[in-house]
Amino acid sequence: MRCENSLMDQILDAYKPMWSLNHAISLMGWDFETYMPRKGTEERGVADSQLHMMYKDLLLNQDFAGLVESAKKLENLNDLEKGIIRVLSREITKQIKIPKELTETESLERIRGNMVWRGAREKSDFMMYEPHLKKMIEIKKQIAEKIGYEKHPYDALLDNFEEELTVNDLDKVFGALTSRIQKILKKLVDSGSPFCRESKLAKSKYDIQKVDRLNHDILNLLQYDMERFRMDVSTHPFTETMGLNDVRITTRYEGTDFKKSISSTIHEAGHALYNLQCDQSLSFTPLEGGSSLALHESQSRFWENIVGRSLPFVHLIAHLIRRQVSFANQATDDELYLYFNNIKADFIRVDADEVTYNLHIAIRYEIEKKIFGDELSVSEIPQFWNDRMEQLLGVRPTKDSQGVLQDTHWSSGLFGYFPTYTLGNLVSAIMASKMRKDLEEYDEDIKGGNFKPIREWLKLKIHQHGSVYAPKILLNNTFNEGYNPDYFVAYIETKYLGS
Structure with a gap:
């Protein structure tokens, strides 16, 4: 350039x-x-x-x-x-x-x-x-x-991941979001919603090589250019960008509950697309790559959840699933949809469904804020974690791997990262709402495997700009919105409660 x-x-x-x-x-x-x-x-x-x-x-x-x-x-x-x-x-x-x-x-x-x-x-x-x-x-x-x-030591770390993000911003977000999500979860559980019924598909063992082929089939369906992109395997899925023409993701294979692997693949591929669709003129500059982690997470969560767990997408990939996962032949398309959207308060964040996910982040946000506000010592973290998980999700870890040890972030020094996942969820719902108004054939395109309109919309509105604009400016310029939780709550209520 x-x-x-x-x-x-x-x-x-x-x-x-x-x-x-x-x-x-x-x-x-x-x-x-x-x-x-x-x-x-x-x-x-x-x-x-x-x-x-x-x-x-x-x-x-x-x-x-x-x-x-x-x-x-x-x-x-x-x-x-x-x-x-x-x-x-x-x-x-x-x-x-x-x-x-x-x-x-x-x-x-x-x-x-x-x-x-x-x-x-x-x-x-x-x-x-x-x-x-x-x-x-x-x-x-x-x-x-x-x-x-200016106000809280944690602000200095939050700003590393999300420009000008503060504790004050996040207190408003979680204050407006957490109790509403808990109420939705309670309604689903109390009503015996079909979304809360566990599927036998989650228990059956799968052939890792075949699910790896399935993941590559899905990436091909989503039109990824394998000359600029690759996928490998790691304990904790991630995306690494060497440059705008060398973006790499990983996924995971645990042998059971194949939707975890598919969701991880689509999630990381969403991150990758942001980098792959940056304007090529930004290559070799400080502006290549996403504007912030929240913007990045909005892309991965949009593809993983709003597209990847949608009824038309699950129906679209059903035949691919059955080709590689033999026991999935026992399930109808609608049963596959319920399997991908099963709601269950559980221990592990990366496995969490759309409804409970932000409650996992609320726990981590509260812990990090208390750590850097000198309100919580390191030795007290496991106890606080377990207590707060029981309060918010109704489950209590019985071992450290279910609780405080489950995430890699702290070992890598990524304090201030977790809240961007929730901000990403909020922005993904804002994007989806705006996108549906602009793309009249949105559902039909997904149903038919035509992802070009969605990719082009994302490129025009967000991807091509790289880091040219600060995240709050980009959100305001593009959508006339900030980190507004209302879109996400409306999306969850409509999808899971039909309201």
């Missing part, structure tokens, strides 16, 4: 080595989760931390920071150029406040802690992981203090 202003071109030329380091870091991150031998942890930790240090040195180089500072004074910049300066300025402002030693310590602990977390989860032993969690929280508290905040 070339800019209208020569100073901007200098900035982008100087940014390319940073982009290249991010490319390598992403590739190593993907390898760490997929193919790296366990005993490579320490070496990978050193390599990862050193690459992060090299990136930081380049970012904070006086010449580069000076170019960005000079560009802030320019007039008549277009939106794209303003976006470049906004993204780089934010990063420079934060990184200059964080000592190199702290960056290095965090990088090393991220690799070490993640590997210990994996073993602790397998053994369901929080005590085994507790020292690493404590260390990572101490690191993150130091980072929050260095970056600074």
